[in-house]
Amino acid sequence: MTLRVDDLRVHYRTLRGEVKALDGVSFGVGDGEILGLAGESGCGKTTLGKSLIRMDGRMRLAGGTVSLDGAELPIGDDRRMNPFRFKRVSLIPQYSMSAMNPTRRIGRMITELLASRGESVDTAELERRLDLVELPRDILGRYPIELSGGMKQRMVMVISTLLDPSLLIADEITSALDVSTQKAVARTLVEFRDRGFVRSMIFITHDISLTYQIADTIMVMYAGRLAEKAPASVIVSEPRHPYTRMLISSLPEVGVRHAERRLSGIPGRPPALLDPPQGCRFRDRCPLAFDRCAEDPPPIEVAPGHHVACWKA
Amino acid sequence: MTAVPTGRNEALYFALRNGKLLAGLVVLVPLLVLAAAAPLIAGGDPNAYVATPASPPSAERWFGTTMFGQDIFAQFVYGLRVTFVVGVLGGGLAAIIGMAIGFTAGYRGGLVDEVLNMLTNIVLVLPALAVLLIVNAYLGVRSVGVQALFIGLTSWPWAARAIRAQTFSLRSRDFVDLAKLSGVRTWKIITREIAPNMSSYLFMTFILLFGGSILIAASLDFIGLGPSEGVSLGLMLNNAARWSALHLGMWWWFIPPGAGITAIVGALYVMNVGLDEVFNPKLREL
Amino acid sequence: MMLSLEGVTKTYRVGAFGTATLTAVDDVSLDLVPGEVVSLIGESGSGKTTLGRTVLGLLTPTRGRITLDGAPARPGKAYYRHVQGVFQDPFSCYNPVFKADRVIKMIKDEYFPGVAASEWEGRIEKSLKDVGLDPGQVLGRYPHQLSGGQLQRLLIARALLLDLRYLVADEITSMLDASTRIDVLNLLADLKSRGLGVLFVTHDLSLGNYISERAVVLYRGQVVESGPTAAVFGNPLHPYTIKLLSSVPRLTARWDGGDPAVPAVEVSAGPSTLVEEEPGHLVRRSGTTLTRSVS
Numbered sequence: 001m002t003l004r005v006d007d008l009r010v011h012y013r014t015l016r017g018e019v020k021a022l023d024g025v026s027f028g029v030g031d032g033e034i035l036g037l038a039g040e041s042g043c044g045k046t047t048l049g050k051s052l053i054r055m056d057g058r059m060r061l062a063g064g065t066v067s068l069d070g071a072e073l074p075i076g077d078d079r080r081m082n083p084f085r086f087k088r089v090s091l092i093p094q095y096s097m098s099a100m101n102p103t104r105r106i107g108r109m110i111t112e113l114l115a116s117r118g119e120s121v122d123t124a125e126l127e128r129r130l131d132l133v134e135l136p137r138d139i140l141g142r143y144p145i146e147l148s149g150g151m152k153q154r155m156v157m158v159i160s161t162l163l164d165p166s167l168l169i170a171d172e173i174t175s176a177l178d179v180s181t182q183k184a185v186a187r188t189l190v191e192f193r194d195r196g197f198v199r200s201m202i203f204i205t206h207d208i209s210l211t212y213q214i215a216d217t218i219m220v221m222y223a224g225r226l227a228e229k230a231p232a233s234v235i236v237s238e239p240r241h242p243y244t245r246m247l248i249s250s251l252p253e254v255g256v257r258h259a260e261r262r263l264s265g266i267p268g269r270p271p272a273l274l275d276p277p278q279g280c281r282f283r284d285r286c287p288l289a290f291d292r293c294a295e296d297p298p299p300i301e302v303a304p305g306h307h308v309a310c311w312k313a
Numbered sequence: 314m315t316a317v318p319t320g321r322n323e324a325l326y327f328a329l330r331n332g333k334l335l336a337g338l339v340v341l342v343p344l345l346v347l348a349a350a351a352p353l354i355a356g357g358d359p360n361a362y363v364a365t366p367a368s369p370p371s372a373e374r375w376f377g378t379t380m381f382g383q384d385i386f387a388q389f390v391y392g393l394r395v396t397f398v399v400g401v402l403g404g405g406l407a408a409i410i411g412m413a414i415g416f417t418a419g420y421r422g423g424l425v426d427e428v429l430n431m432l433t434n435i436v437l438v439l440p441a442l443a444v445l446l447i448v449n450a451y452l453g454v455r456s457v458g459v460q461a462l463f464i465g466l467t468s469w470p471w472a473a474r475a476i477r478a479q480t481f482s483l484r485s486r487d488f489v490d491l492a493k494l495s496g497v498r499t500w501k502i503i504t505r506e507i508a509p510n511m512s513s514y515l516f517m518t519f520i521l522l523f524g525g526s527i528l529i530a531a532s533l534d535f536i537g538l539g540p541s542e543g544v545s546l547g548l549m550l551n552n553a554a555r556w557s558a559l560h561l562g563m564w565w566w567f568i569p570p571g572a573g574i575t576a577i578v579g580a581l582y583v584m585n586v587g588l589d590e591v592f593n594p595k596l597r598e599l
Numbered sequence: 600m601m602l603s604l605e606g607v608t609k610t611y612r613v614g615a616f617g618t619a620t621l622t623a624v625d626d627v628s629l630d631l632v633p634g635e636v637v638s639l640i641g642e643s644g645s646g647k648t649t650l651g652r653t654v655l656g657l658l659t660p661t662r663g664r665i666t667l668d669g670a671p672a673r674p675g676k677a678y679y680r681h682v683q684g685v686f687q688d689p690f691s692c693y694n695p696v697f698k699a700d701r702v703i704k705m706i707k708d709e710y711f712p713g714v715a716a717s718e719w720e721g722r723i724e725k726s727l728k729d730v731g732l733d734p735g736q737v738l739g740r741y742p743h744q745l746s747g748g749q750l751q752r753l754l755i756a757r758a759l760l761l762d763l764r765y766l767v768a769d770e771i772t773s774m775l776d777a778s779t780r781i782d783v784l785n786l787l788a789d790l791k792s793r794g795l796g797v798l799f800v801t802h803d804l805s806l807g808n809y810i811s812e813r814a815v816v817l818y819r820g821q822v823v824e825s826g827p828t829a830a831v832f833g834n835p836l837h838p839y840t841i842k843l844l845s846s847v848p849r850l851t852a853r854w855d856g857g858d859p860a861v862p863a864v865e866v867s868a869g870p871s872t873l874v875e876e877e878p879g880h881l882v883r884r885s886g887t888t889l890t891r892s893v894s
Contacts, residue, residue, distance in 0.1 A: 040776035040777065040778060041776055178642035178643055178802070179642060179802070179804070179843055179846045179847055180642070180842060180843065180846045182846070182848075183846040183848075183854065186848075187854070206776070206777065207848065208777070208850065209847075209848040209849055209850050210848040212848065212850055212853070213848045213853055213854050236850050246778065247777060247778055248850065250777055250778050250780075250781045251777060251781075251805075251850060252781065252784070252805045252806055252808070252809035253805055253849055253850055253851060254804055254805045254808050254832060254844065254847055254849060255808070255832075255851075256805075256808070256809055257808065257809060257828070257829075258784070258785070258788045258809050258810050262785060262788075263781045263785070263809075264781065264782070264785070265777075265778045265779050265780065265781040265782040265785075266778035266779075269746055486691050487686045487687075487688060487691040487692040488691065488692055488693055488694045490652075490655075490657055490684075490686070490692075491684075491686075491692050491702060491705075491754075492705065493657060493674065494655060494657075494679050494683055494684055495679070495702075495705040495706055495709050495710075496675065496676035496679050496709045496710070497705060497709060506694055509694070509696050509697070510694065510695070510696055512696075592696055593695075593696060
């Protein structure tokens with residue numbers, strides 16, 4: 001198991017109190033595994049991704065532990081995290097356009113970046129990887145402004161995986177891209193994993209169809225908690241949590257026409273996380289809710305590798 | 314939160330509960346009253362030689378006297394008057410020109426923007442003081458009103474540029490398009506949709522122009538281009554400096570006008586922060 | 600009442616001295632009829648948003664014309680009484696310093712100043728009910744206190760207060776969550792069945808496929824394929840449409856090993872025309888080769 005997260009709790013400090021954005025999440029990511037993290041806005045998926053690499057000033061670690069390759073990852077301590085960042089845990093930023101220093105040639109920027117981590121550039125390896133993502137080698141002598149959006153995204157992907165991190169976090173990296181570019185980027189991620197550039201990956205997106213294309217396992221989150229986690233095909237074909245079921249049945253697939261089959265969404269809104277309600281957080285929107293839902297449903301392993309947090313599962 | 318009234322009363326409701334706004338008013342209103350009531354409080358001529366020269370504050374002469382025996386309190390209240398007038402007229406005029414040009418250039422864009430931008434830049438690089446010198450020498454008009462007019466006509470360019478930039482970014486927002494789709498006319502879009510979004514910014518622009526006018530007026534007074542008679546806080550400060558009040562330890566000569574200018578500009582600034590909270594519903598809840 | 604676009608072209612001057620021109624929309628002709636949803640599908644740079652804004656009169660076409668019921672469309676109250684728009688970012692459509700229901704008050708001030716307050720309230724209530732909103736939950740609130748879905752519905756409710764015939768919906772669901780997105784789509788479909796014509800601008804093929812009767816695929820400002828949705832999606836003929844469809848992530852199948860053998864999409868440098876391959880199904884072919892088969 002590359003990554004092990006136990007009962008992770010991360011809160012946001014606001015002037016009105018602490019928002020419990022991540023409220024007790026446990027999961028693992030295995031060697032060579034791509035975990036797709038799905039959920040709607042405010043479910044805590046971005047908070048989870050951020051807290052594994054860098055917490056921003058408003059975030060506070062309220063509990064839980066994270067271990068990477070068997071050793072503790074000190075996510076609550078900004079300074080102790082520094083040796084891990086980029087080397088062991090790396091991130092592909094959502095906005096690659098602003099991720100590179102515009103005043104430096106790309107090659108020089110990479111040299112400086114590696115030097116700041118006490119590493120030197122393996123030029124042969126770098127060029128090999130540029131070839132792999134179909135970027136010209138002379139790109140190292142250019143400035144970021146000379147690159148197109150898709151080229152920048154690929155360049156950033158190469159840079160963030162240059163030191164072969166154990167864990168790569170990709171947060172909504174394709175949501176600003178066109179359909180065809182999105183496919184190429186998603187495929188490159190799989191390629192990176194297959195070639196061992198990264199040992200494991202967390203792919204965060206709101207688009208379950210896209211996650212399904214590349215992830216081995218999909219974890220669905222709701223209101224700061226884990227709702228369901230299972231192999232990708234199981235989540236899509238046999239979801240057990242009512243939220244997952246409703247979410248998937250609300251997706252219009254190419255081929256589904258309103259005139260023939262009217263899909264429906266999920267009524268209501270997720271609860272406010274400033275003061276979340278007791279018990280199951282999906283209770284208010286769930287058609288199956290019953291008395292027992294006033295208690296917190298623990299995630300249960302209903303089948304090998306299939307965890308569901310629901311009393312009815 | 315208890316029941317909050319709606320409509321116009323809502324702004325008043327939040328205004329009356331805003332500490333910063335109230336604190337600003339507590340400083341500003343007495344100074345305004347003092348300035349308005351100057352003749353009643355301080356009698357006729359503030360420059361009259363009425364008492365022992367260079368005497369420190371006392372029960373009789375609250376702020377003491379100058380090197381020449383003029384009553385500093387009388388000068389202060391009359392000076393406040395002139396200062397307010399120059400600030401309001403000069404700053405107000407500059408704000409009006411700056412807003413008109415900034416809004417028009419920013420909203421219209423294109424050729425209109427190019428022309429207005431050129432005009433703004435020309436006025437911006439004019440050596441204002443030299444122009445004032447020449448104009449003054451030819452016209453020889455030395456009233457407070459004319460001084461304010463000249464200040465107003467020369468100090469608007471940066472405000473116009475700032476407002477233009479803000480308008481430029483706001484006009485591409487969807488709510489402006491939605492107002493167009495509602496059939497709202499252009500001037501109404503500017504005044505009702507764009508301007509309210511920068512109301513605190515506009516107010517701050519006015520405050521800075523107001524403060525700037527006061528300071529420019531003080532400089533003009535110093536080089537002898539101010540009103541030929543009367544007194545202003547700037548003139549008091551410059552007189553104090555000219556007669557070495559600091560070296561002579563006559564703190565009562567320069568502290569009142571200095572504190573007066575600081576208090577006026579500072580109070581306006583604090584009010585501005587408060588107004589921001591009143592007008593911006595997002596800030597209210599923090 | 601038909602809304603027609605005839606050869607609409609929009610070019611921009613670019614470059615340091617405006618020497619170069621950029622053609623954002625290139626000779627697009629399109630008819631909208633009541634009770635039909637037409638989806639305008641394209642990726643970034645396809646000109647779909649420019650075209651939507653041109654229909655709304657927010658941009659003036661460089662060439663070509665737009666007519667409503669035969670009369671030239673001019674931005675103004677007469678046109679906007681029948682043609683309205685909803686945009687992508689619900690939060691940007693509301694002036695943040697005012698309450699959300701101001702968008703409704705604006706309609707009252709501009710179009711119905713004479714209507715009595717009590718009658719107006721009744722109309723608001725009806726229109727909110729039509730879009731599935733509870734008046735108590737949205738009226739008197741600030742935009743940041745409402746959800747994206749509520750804000751988009753409120754904008755549609757606003758448009759319904761007018762004598763609305765056509766709605767330009769520009770990416771209106773792309774900032775909404777999956778669970779609320781579909782409800783907004785269903786709402787559009789309901790309004791369509793009551794006679795509204797909708798121009799549904801989107802980059803998302805599955806959404807366009809779900810809701811529309813006709814689909815128009817735009818590429819670099821040009822219509823490359825148009826026709827009944829079932830034909831365009833079921834039997835795509837233009838290489839670009841084929842490529843787009845093969846790139847869409849689906850829940851029913853994973854992407855297969857390689858990209859399908861699709862000829863590279865080339866920008867036709869020479870003249871090209873729209874050819875009617877099937878009844879109503881138009882495909883852009885370059886002027887010289889009128890090959891009908893696409894492998």
